[in-house]
Every structure is written in C-alpha cells, then in structure tokens.
Amino acid sequence: xxxxRLAYRNLMGAGLRTWLNTIVLSMAYVIIIWQKGLLDxxxxxxxxxxxxxxIGGGQYWQEDYDPYDLFTLEKxxxxxxxxxxxxxxxxxxxxxxxxxxxxxxxxxxQSCILRGIDPEQTVLHLPSAALQxxxxxIPVVLxxxxxxxxxxxxxxxxxIRWRDANGTFDAADARVVRIMKTNVPTxxxxxIWVPLARLQQMMQLPGEATIIVVGQDTNETGPQEGFVFxxxxxxTKDFEDMMQVEKLSGYIMYVILxxxxxxxxxxxxxxxxxxxxxxxxxxxxxxMTRGAVIRLFTMEGAMxxxxxxxxxxxxxxxxxxxxxxxGIPMPDITDNYGLxxxxxxxxxxxxxxxxxTTCVIMVVVTIVxxxxxxxISHLNPTxxxxxxxx
Amino acid sequence: MDDxxxxxxxxxxxxxxxxxxxxxxxxxxNLTIEKGEFCGLIGPSGSGKTTxxxxxxxxxxxxxxxxIVLGQSILQLTHFQASQLRNKSLGFIFQTYxxxxxxxxxxxxxxxxxLLKTPAAKRRKMVLAALEAVDLADKAKSKPAQLSGGESxxxxxxxxxxxxxxxxxxxxxxxxxxxxxxxxxxxxxxxxNRDLNTTFIFASHDEKVIGYLRRQISLDDGKxxxxxxxxxxxxxxALAAKDTRMSK
Ligand SMILES: Nc1ncnc2c1ncn2[C@@H]1O[C@H](COP(=O)(O)OP(=O)(O)OP(=O)(O)O)[C@@H](O)[C@H]1O
Ligand SMILES: [Mg+2]
Numbered sequence: 228x229x230x231x232r233l234a235y236r237n238l239m240g241a242g243l244r245t246w247l248n249t250i251v252l253s254m255a256y257v258i259i260i261w262q263k264g265l266l267d268x269x270x271x272x273x274x275x276x277x278x279x280x281x282i283g284g285g286q287y288w289q290e291d292y293d294p295y296d297l298f299t300l301e302k303x304x305x306x307x308x309x310x311x312x313x314x315x316x317x318x319x320x321x322x323x324x325x326x327x328x329x330x331x332x333x334x335x336x337q338s339c340i341l342r343g344i345d346p347e348q349t350v351l352h353l354p355s356a357a358l359q360x361x362x363x364x365i366p367v368v369l370x371x372x373x374x375x376x377x378x379x380x381x382x383x384x385x386x387i388r389w390r391d392a393n394g395t396f397d398a399a400d401a402r403v404v405r406i407m408k409t410n411v412p413t414x415x416x417x418x419i420w421v422p423l424a425r426l427q428q429m430m431q432l433p434g435e436a437t438i439i440v441v442g443q444d445t446n447e448t449g450p451q452e453g454f455v456f457x458x459x460x461x462x463t464k465d466f467e468d469m470m471q472v473e474k475l476s477g478y479i480m481y482v483i484l485x486x487x488x489x490x491x492x493x494x495x496x497x498x499x500x501x502x503x504x505x506x507x508x509x510x511x512x513x514x515m516t517r518g519a520v521i522r523l524f525t526m527e528g529a530m531x532x533x534x535x536x537x538x539x540x541x542x543x544x545x546x547x548x549x550x551x552x553x554g555i556p557m558p559d560i561t562d563n564y565g566l567x568x569x570x571x572x573x574x575x576x577x578x579x580x581x582x583x584t585t586c587v588i589m590v591v592v593t594i595v596x597x598x599x600x601x602x603i604s605h606l607n608p609t610x611x612x613x614x615x616x617x
Numbered sequence: 618m619d620d621x622x623x624x625x626x627x628x629x630x631x632x633x634x635x636x637x638x639x640x641x642x643x644x645x646x647n648l649t650i651e652k653g654e655f656c657g658l659i660g661p662s663g664s665g666k667t668t669x670x671x672x673x674x675x676x677x678x679x680x681x682x683x684x685i686v687l688g689q690s691i692l693q694l695t696h697f698q699a700s701q702l703r704n705k706s707l708g709f710i711f712q713t714y715x716x717x718x719x720x721x722x723x724x725x726x727x728x729x730x731x732l733l734k735t736p737a738a739k740r741r742k743m744v745l746a747a748l749e750a751v752d753l754a755d756k757a758k759s760k761p762a763q764l765s766g767g768e769s770x771x772x773x774x775x776x777x778x779x780x781x782x783x784x785x786x787x788x789x790x791x792x793x794x795x796x797x798x799x800x801x802x803x804x805x806x807x808x809x810n811r812d813l814n815t816t817f818i819f820a821s822h823d824e825k826v827i828g829y830l831r832r833q834i835s836l837d838d839g840k841x842x843x844x845x846x847x848x849x850x851x852x853x854x855a856l857a858a859k860d861t862r863m864s865k
Contacts, residue, residue, distance in 0.1 A: 229731050229732070229734075232731075233731075236719060236720060236724070237719055239719075240718070240719020240720070241719070505713070505715060506715075506717060506718070508715075509709075509711075509715040509717065510717075511676070511700070511703075512674065512676060512703060512709045512711075512715075513703065513704065513709070513728060513729055513732065513776075514700050514701065514703040514704020514705070514707075514729065514732050514733075515700060515704075515732060516696055516697055516700040517696065518696075519700075608676045609667075609671045609676050609677050612676070612711060612715065613713075614713070
C-alpha cells in the first residue's frame with residue numbers, strides 16, 4: 228500500500244514526463260479499442276447482412292454447383308426435392324435457379340448472371356415481391372451497383388440473351404421493375420433477379436433450381452438427393468478469411484502503437500534509475516529493502532498504465548460512445564472490395580474487449596517497467612548514496 | 618543513563634577488490650561505543666571514516682572480524698534484517714543531504730514513519746515535533762529545491778531523528794555548509810543528544826565538528842591511531858537559544 232502511495236507521489240512529482248507518457252499510452256489504448264470495435268462492428272453487421280440477403284440459414288447446392296467456376300452453371304441444376312418445395316411456413320425455403328446470360332443495355336453488351344427467385348419467398352430480404360408483375364417483358368430487379376454499371380433505371384428495358392438447357396440461344400426484352408439497395412455486393416454486382424418460374428421456362432428447366440436457401444431458423448432438412456447442404460460457416464468462409472487478414476493487420480498496428488508507448492515508458496524507467504541512484508541509495512539507507520525499491524520503481528512505471536486508462540476514459544468514452552451511436556461513415560471505395568460493408572459502420576465495444584485491452588496493457592507496462600528496475604538489485608547502496616555508478 | 622555498549626567492533630578489516638588486488642581500507646579496528654555518546658571518526662581523506670560508518674550502518678559488511686550493532690552481528694544479517702535495523706534503529710545524515718526531491722519537507726520527514734507503518738495521527742504528531750526541533754515547522758510544505766543548504770541539512774536531521782533511533786550516523790554533515798549553519802546544525806544535534814540520549818557518530822575532518830565531539834577517534838590509513846575522551850568540548854550546545862524537546 229505504501230509502495231502505491233510513494234509511486235503515485237513520485238510519478239506526480241515527475242510532472243510533464245509522466246503526462247507525456249500517459250497521453251501516448253492512452254492514445255494507444257483508445258485507438259486499439261476503437262479499431263477492434265470497428266472491426267467487431269463490421270463483422271457483426273456484415274454477418275447480419277449476408278444472412279439476410281444471401282445465406283439465410285444455409286443453402287443446398289446442386290452437387291455440380293461451384294460459384295467460382297461459371298462453366299459449371301450449365302449442368303448445375305436439378306429438380307427441387309419434394310421436401311424443399313412448397314411454402315411450408317414452418318420450413319420456409321427459397322430455391323434459386325442460376326444461369327448465364329448477356330444483357331444489352333442501350334446497345335452495349337455485358338455478361339451477367341440470371342437468378343430466378345420465387346417472388347413470394349420470405350427467406351431473404353430481397354424485394355422479390357416486386358417481380359410479381361404481369362408485363363410482356365421479363366420483370367427484373369437490380370441492385371444499385373448493377374443498375375449503375377448498366378446505366379439502367381426503373382422502367383428501362385434492355386435485351387437479354389441466354390442459352391436454354393439444350394444449348395439453344397434465345398433472347399427477350401427485360402424491364403427493370405425495382406432497384407434495390409443492399410450492403411452485400413454478391414447479390415448485386417453482375418446479378419439480374421428474375422421470377423423463378425419465368426427463368427425455369429426460359430431455360431426449359433421446369434421445377435429445377437441450382438441452390439435452395441433455407442430460412443434462418445430452419446435447420447438442415449436432412450440430405451437431399453442431388454444436393455449438398457452448405458452451412459453458414461461454409462458460406463461465410465471467404466468473409467471469415469478476410470476478417471482474419473484484417474485482424475492480423477489490426478494486430479500489427481496495435482503492436483506498433485503499443486511499442487511506441489512502451490518504448491517511452493521503458494526509456495523513462497532507464498533514465499529514472501540512472502538519474503535517481505542517489506535517491507535509491509537513500510531509500511535503502513532509510514530502511515527499504517532492495518526488493519521494495521524494485522517494487523516501487525516497477526509500480527511507478529506500471530502506474531502509467533492506470534493513469535493512461537483514466538485519461539483514455541476521459542476523452543475515449545465520449546468519443547467512442549458517439550461513434551457507436553452515430554456510426555462511422557465508410558468511403559465508397561470500400562464497396563469495390565466485393566465485401567459486405569455498409570456506408571456506415573457501428574462499432575461494437577464489448578466489455579470483454581475493454582477489459583481484455585486493459586489487462587494486456589497493464590501486464591506489458593508492468594513488464595516493461597520491471598525490466599529496468601531489476602538492475603537495482605545490483606546497485607551497491609554505499610556507492611548509490613553518493614550518486615556514484617557501481 | 619544506560620552505559621551499555623551498543624556498538625562493539627572487534628578485529629575488523631575491510632578490503633576492496635581493485636583489479637585483481639585487494640585494497641585494505643580498514644585493518645584491525647577495535648572499538649566500543651556506548652549509548653548516548655557524541656563521538657566522531659576523524660582523520661585525513663581516505664583514512665576509512667566513511668567505510669567504517671557504512672559498516673556500522675549495515676550498508677556494507679566487514680571482510681574480517683566482527684561488528685555488533687545493537688546486539689546484532691552485521692555480517693550475519695540478511696538483507697531484510699539489515700533493512701529492518703536501519704529502519705528502526707539507525708538514522709543517517711549525509712554530506713549531500715539526500716532529501717527525496719519530489720516530496721515536501723513534511724513528506725521527507727514522514728517517510729521513515731511510513732516505512733515503520735506508524736498510525737497516521739501519531740505520525741503527524743511525530744513529524745511536527747521533529748520539524749519543531751530543527752526549527753523548520755514553517756517550511757513543512759516546501760520542496761527540497763526551495764531550501765538553503767542549512768535548511769536542507771536540518772530537514773535531514775529531522776528525518777533521521779523522527780523515529781527516535783538509537784544511533785545517528787552523520788558523514789561529513791557540515792561539508793557543504795558555511796560556518797554559521799554548521800554551528801547551528803551541530804548545536805541542534807548536541808541538544809538532541811542531550812535531550813534524547815541518542816548516540817551520535819560523525820565522520821568528519823571539519824574543525825567545527827571536532828570542536829563539539831566528546832570523543833575523538835582518529836583514523837589513519839585504516840587504523841585507529843588515537844581515541845580521546847574530551848570532557849569539555851571546545852563548543853557546546855550552551856549557545857542554543859531554545860530548549861526544544863521532541864515528543865516520542
Ligand atoms: N567501493 C570501494 N572500492 C574500492 N575502494 C574503496 C571503496 N570505497 C572506499 N574505498 C577506498 O577506501 C579508502 C577509504 O575510503 P573512505 O571513503 O572510507 O575514506 P574517508 O576517510 O571517508 O575519506 P574522505 O574524508 O575523503 O571522505 C579510500 O582509499 C577509498 O579509495
Ligand atoms: Mg568519507
């Protein structure tokens with residue numbers, strides 16, 4: 228207890244230097260929590276969006292389907308299994324038929340993916356109901372990115388050319404009935420949403436689908452002939468891998484930030500022990516053991532961590548709370564990474580994140596303070612009293 | 618008055634390794650110091666005064682022979698026991714004052730009591746009494762940097778005396794002070810010695826210090842060359858204006 232008091236007095240007595248170290252450390256503190264919170268927030272939001280717009284509670288894939296190989300699309304379709312047809316309210320599903328096509332907006336040509344979805348599905352947030360239109364053209368829904376790249380607006384028409392199951396080319400006009408805004412680029416970029424029945428008819432694949440999305444609260448309905456179930460973990464693997472990379476680059480930044488702060492403290496400690504030899508000798512003459520002096524100096528250094536936590540709280544809490552409430556605007560370029568990201572991310576600061584960061588900082592600050600203080604045990608008190616080096 | 622020996626030094630030698638040779642700083646020192654003495658180790662520079670004082674203060678250990686301080690053999694003390702001895706029973710006064718720079722005068726004097734875990738109320742009384750005794754009660758809130766040399770040394774005396782130690786060890790306490798301040802602090806110490814019966818041991822070659830001693834132990838080249846009792850020292854505490862007493 229007395230060590231704590233003395234350490235506090237010494238630290239306050241050191242004035243400016245203490246506050247400089249404390250402020251540098253507090254910045255490391257706040258930035259680490261902020262960065263991590265941002266990543267956690269993004270992670271949460273992206274999972275949420277991907278689940279709502281794309282993944283649902285998992286997907287059955289026709290066994291030949293490979294999203295990375297467009298050539299497989301020609302054969303990756305099969306009759307929707309009995310158990311997965313119909314709109315069972317206890318087990319909602321959304322079969323999607325996928326086919327390759329070319330769109331000719333205003334005479335230009337652009338290859339695209341046709342996705343047939345049941346307008347009545349309730350599994351995904353897609354505004355599929357908009358497809359329920361009785362018009363001569365094929366009603367289509369586009370995402371904002373696709374609408375922008377094709378330069379199409381609601382009401383515009385464009386010719387679509389596709390191949391049916393027999394390999395015969397066919398073409399028809401499509402009319403944009405709705406443009407949707409989504410954070411999930413994979414259901415937007417290069418995708419054209421059409422009514423499922425219409426696509427089945429266009430491709431001469433009645434009753435067939437490529438993938439079947441199951442409802443979020445629905446679990447695997449058991450194995451289905453010709454289909455493989457892909458759970459959420461499998462479907463978010465790409466995102467997961469990317470998060471891992473983000474986390475790693477985050478860690479590198481923490482290490483750099485912390486190192487800067489720790490270096491300042493380490494330096495202060497070395498200097499203090501060198502300059503305050505006479506004081507150390509005096510403390511020993513006054514009856515402190517060397518162990519107690521080492522504890523005192525370690526505590527002095529470690530207390531930077533405590534002070535930094537307070538200082539960080541003073542400006543960090545309002546700052547971080549504000550960002551958690553209002554979100555952090557994301558620049559448009561992030562969209563081009565093809566990752567699910569909204570234009571505003573709401574960071575999530577969990578209690579675990581804050582206590583974890585605090586613990587890590589306290590521990591490393593203590594270690595960094597202890598290492599120089601340890602040399603006190605080699606100090607000869609009779610020399611130290613005179614301020615001599617020993 | 619208790620006349621028992623509180624320091625017993627027998628056949629003490631101290632050698633320092635210098636390169637691969639040994640340098641003998643003290644050889645065959647025999648000395649008995651009794652409670653309440655006001656004595657000094659005197660002699661030319663390099664004669665071993667500081668070395669002997671450090672051994673008595675348990676900051677260093679004899680190479681040969683024994684030093685018994687307050688019944689404890691310095692050679693046999695553990696680190697912890699030595700620190701306990703210094704904390705409870707020994708007061709140090711240094712040539713360069715060695716006050717703790719970030720603490721106020723009050724906190725400097727309070728420090729040994731904090732180590733002794735003296736309760737707060739008692740601590741306050743003792744600190745104020747010690748500051749009173751060295752006539753510095755009005756400087757309690759000052760920092761060492763704001764004090765003159767004489768004032769600093771008086772704070773150091775208060776710090777050494779506050780816990781009412783059995784022995785005060787003062788190494789060249791006047792070396793950095795002018796004549797007036799030297800006399801002042803010496804008179805303060807004479808008075809404390811008389812009032813509290815604290816044993817004072819000086820190491821000095823300052824004539825002013827020697828003038829107050831009631832026992833002069835002369836060292837030369839690490840040996841005790843003479844040991845004189847002085848019944849009527851040249852100077853005395855008679856000059857001291859006030860008769861301040863420290864409460865215990
Ligand atoms: N740690 C040490 N290592 C080597 N030699 C030492 C050490 N400490 C003291 N000495 C030597 O021992 C001798 C006695 O030193 P000491 O400091 O006791 O002298 P002193 O009588 O106090 O002198 P002064 O009046 O100058 O303070 C000196 O010659 C000194 O060089
Ligand atoms: Mg000396």
